[in-house]
Amino acid sequence: MKWVQVGLVLSIKIVVVLSTTNLLASRNGDLEADPITFWTPGGSTLASSTVHVHGGSRSAYISGRSQYWEGIEHTFTNDTLDLTMDNIYAFVGFIRLENLAPGQLYEEVEVMMEQKFYNTEVRGYYIISRSTHTPIGTWVEVGGDFKLVDNLERIRIYIQVTSKEVNYYFDTASLVELVPDPNWMANAEANINLYRKANLDVTVLNPENMNLNDYTIELVQDKSEFGHGTAIRTDLWTDPTYSYYPDTVYNILKAEWVTVENGLRWKNMEAVELPHDRPNRNVQMHLGQDDHSRFTGEHFPRVPFADTTGTNPFICNGTRCTSRTEPVQVVRFQKRTPCIQDGGPEILHLSP
Structure with a gap:
């Protein structure tokens, strides 16, 4: 038996169906009302603007912030919007930064949720989403999903930007319920041939007119359309007793890039002295290496x-x-x- 090796790149598409009912459609979710209704400034200055818009003809312009948590916000109660406890919802909006703080190349933007419970003044604060490298001058989608718990009197969703000097535009907000599909497993099994399998036509050039019945074609996936990777531990990578560890990354996971977990951080690598000759702590590989943070927090x-x-x-x-x-x-x-x-x-x- 003879073997012919052929390179193969597969594209896998995953289809997710979500609810299309925007619960903010009747609450100025598109920010088209002037003056702005339903949304509040949260300690900042909130105004309708036509300078930059993501959709429609208007957006919200937020300025005059004196604290990082100040900015546009929207409050929901059971009296104003029928939110069901234990259900899952997704909030999405678009933000455009007008300026950056001095010395910054980007800003961190978080979509936050404050929960107020009945019969108590205790409040819970949760991060719905965090965009750590938000650039200036372009629309960026922010938001995520969350699950409502019991005994909620109201929730407040608001935007906070790390640097209080930053002004920004906000537009095209939506709040939809995510309805779990109880039949997702059966549907996935039924559609596996549609979404995960495909016919592959291989053309073999045969200028010498050989009998191809003696050949078997073996396919090896060298790369994927979306470059996938992983984090690795340097102590296991360089330990000869764990030789299977890099072998798993190379040959089973087939990672196209890696990032070192903590091995290159100062506290773990150079906390006592400053030599530059510790190759046992360095990762030598043929993969692309993502540059990981070397100095964090107070270290x-x-x-x-x-x-x-x-x-x-x-x-x-x-x-x-x-x-x-x-x-x-x-x-x-x-x-x-x-x-x-x-x-x-x-x-x-x-x-x-």
Whole structure:
């Protein structure tokens, strides 16, 4: 038996049917009313605008924010909108940032929900969605789904932007109920041939007029239309007793990119000293590597420098540095690592 290897790329489409009834259609969900009705400013200044619109001829313009949580909001009660407890709903809208805070390339935008319960002043706050890299000057869809719990008196959905200096436009909001399909498993099984399978025609060039009855065609999927990947642990990746771990990523998962979970973060990798020769902690692979965060939260480096005995030496202009363990500010990465002399504030340039 002879084998012929053929490359294959498959496109898989998943069809999801949602409710099309927009519960905000009668509550100015399209933001076309001037002055704006149903929506409130939430501590900001709210006005109707024709400068930028996502749909229709008007949108909401939000400015004058003094806190990050201030902005456009919509409140729902059982008296104003028939929301059923234990049901699942999806809220979606479109936001366009007018400006950014100084020094920022993007902003974090969150769609929040405040829940007020009967017979108590206790409130619950939940994140419906978070868009961490929202750019300026383009419409971005925000929102997500949530499930209502029992004993709710009202809910308030509002938009918060990390930097209070940011003004923005908001438009085309919708609230729909997501109705679970009790027959989804049976329908998926019945439609598997339609959505997950397809005929594949293979053309074999045979200039030598060989008898092709002796050949078997083997298909190997080299890539997918949507590049998929995973997070990996560097300790398992570099441990020879876990050789099956990278093998699983390469040959079973067939990841097209990876991101290191925590192995390249300062706290886990360089918390005590600053050597650049720890290859056992680096991931050497032929996959594309997603650049993961190296400094998070309060874990900025505190670097022990060489003392007068030469312990842990760092060379500064041909002489040894004095012993220091003060915090440093990391501003960028570069190949060369200069030492820090007395004086401050200090800036340390690091190589990853």
